[in-house]
Amino acid sequence: MIVILGAGPAGAAVALGLRRLGYAVTLVSEWRRFAALEGVSLRVLEALRGAGLQQALADAALPSQRQVSWNGQQHAQNIEFLLDRPSFDRGLREDLRLAGVELIEGRVLSVQASGVGHRVEIEGREALFADFLVEARGRQAPALGKGLRGPETVSLLNRWQGTPGSTASAVESLEDGWAWMARRADGQCYWQWTVDVASAQLPGKATLPDYCRARRQGSAWAREFFGVGPETDLQLHARSSTAILSPQVCGDHWIRVGDAAMAVDPLSGNGIFQSLSSALQAPT
Known part of the structure; x- marks a missing residue:
């Protein structure tokens, strides 16, 4: 049995690819605990569809003409698709079920390797034994020694309820980082600020x-993008966005894919595209 840890786009793409090859696949994951919105390009959508994620994209992506203010230059040349992660994740699980992937929702407590496979301990459930293990838990995957790291950066996602209006997205370069902005028709607003940890001098x-x-x-x-309306139910989530390259990505009876193997800067959905690149190659 092949066990995949993590149900993001990378883990799902590997699971679907292995099922097409006829393997029995079990996927173990904790589902995302907060409502996120991500901007992705057309090539990312095409890659997701090519991986077999049809239900995931059925109602999850809205097109937006992205406004850009970068180094004093302003333009609106690209179409960005706003991916609603709760809807996407629900559809992703349906794609996996339809493909015959066994889904287990739970927190992985430990993974113990042996010469013939891996024992996976899951909170509140019996342990699984995997003939082959796919590590796809992204940045949450345990580190394998000291890998290569870029500048330490953190992304601060601010989400609040604003005034309903039109769907839109924008990106702005700042002196100490950059900000991605999005506004949904229902008034949900997103502002994600990515900064260098060493120089940002962030408060508590x-x-x-x-x-x-x-x-x-x-x-x-x-101010122009979000307007002057009220901001209610403000929530903030901090996530590491440091570029990381794992020192080892495969071995006997295991492989790492997606951000667990190589995590890159998340600007414009590039992180999802890079994750899929490794995931689509893994089944071969």
Whole structure:
């Protein structure tokens, strides 16, 4: 039996590819705990469809003419698709079920390797034994020694309820990083600020939402994009966005794919595209 840890696009693509080859596949994952919105390019959508994720994309992607303000230059040349991750993840699970993948929702406690496979301990369930293991838990995957790392960066995702309007997205370069902005028709607003950890001098967790709001309101571009309406139910999630290359990506009876093998800067869905690149090659 092949066991895949992680149900993001990379893990799902590997699972679907292996099922097409006739293998029995079990996928173990904790589902995303917060509502995220991601901007992806047309090539990412094509790659996702090519991997077999049809239900995942049925109602999850909305097109947007992305506005760009970068190094003093402004343009709107590209179409960006806003991927609603809760809808996408629900459809992804349906794609996996239709393909015959066994789904287990749970937290992986430990993975113990032996000469013939892996024992996977899952919270609240009996352990699984995998003849072959695919590590696809992204940045949450345990590190394998000291890999190569780029500058330490963090992405601060701010989400709040604003005034309903038109769907839109934008990206802006800043002195100490860059910000991605999105606004859905239902008024859900997203502002993700990616900064260098060493030079950002961020405040403590308790005051971080107010600090981000001040930085956002200090940008004329962001003020114009979001307008002056009320911001309610503000939520903030911090995620590492440091580029990482694992020192080893495969061995006897196991392989790492997606961000677990190589994580890159998430600008414009590039992270999803790179993850899929390794995932689509894994079954071969």
